[in-house]
Amino acid sequence: MNAFIWLFDTVVQLFIYVLIASAVLSWLVAFNVVNVRNPIVAQIGEVLYRITEPVLRPIRNLLPNLGGIDISPIILILLLLFASRLLHEFVPTQTAVYTR
Template structure:
């Protein structure tokens, strides 16, 4: 195997890993939004230890990325569209990764 083939294989693996991480974070964002709705409407028991741990995990994982977006958005009352904005950003990054950066590197 030549050095170019090894480099190309490594770059493909790196791009696929980054893409997978972004895809997993997308699902975590969706889970966090659904969890927050269920929590707000008292569908889930907030005093349950497991539910509390899941909520804390989702909050700790998503809040650092959502906080800067929330600061930039105007007050929309009780509607939080920051997860939608972040999902659009992730979609853009994934598309940009494969259509623009990947062809330049490989």
């Protein structure tokens, strides 16, 4: 069971990094720091959008209109960290005890 917990934690951490990268890229595009006409930037943006949007869309639908401020990545990060902590609380860790 420890391997499952490790895998879940690793996937959660990687997805949090992807969410942060997506948010930073959206800020850079909004402030015209990077140009979306650049093929590399457009490709990175498309990949990040396709990975994060299916998970963020239901959260955005539940939130009220905040006037252009999107807090759905923050809420999702908090939910992922909560799920990770919850898994650690309720799944007992096994220690290897060998008796002969």
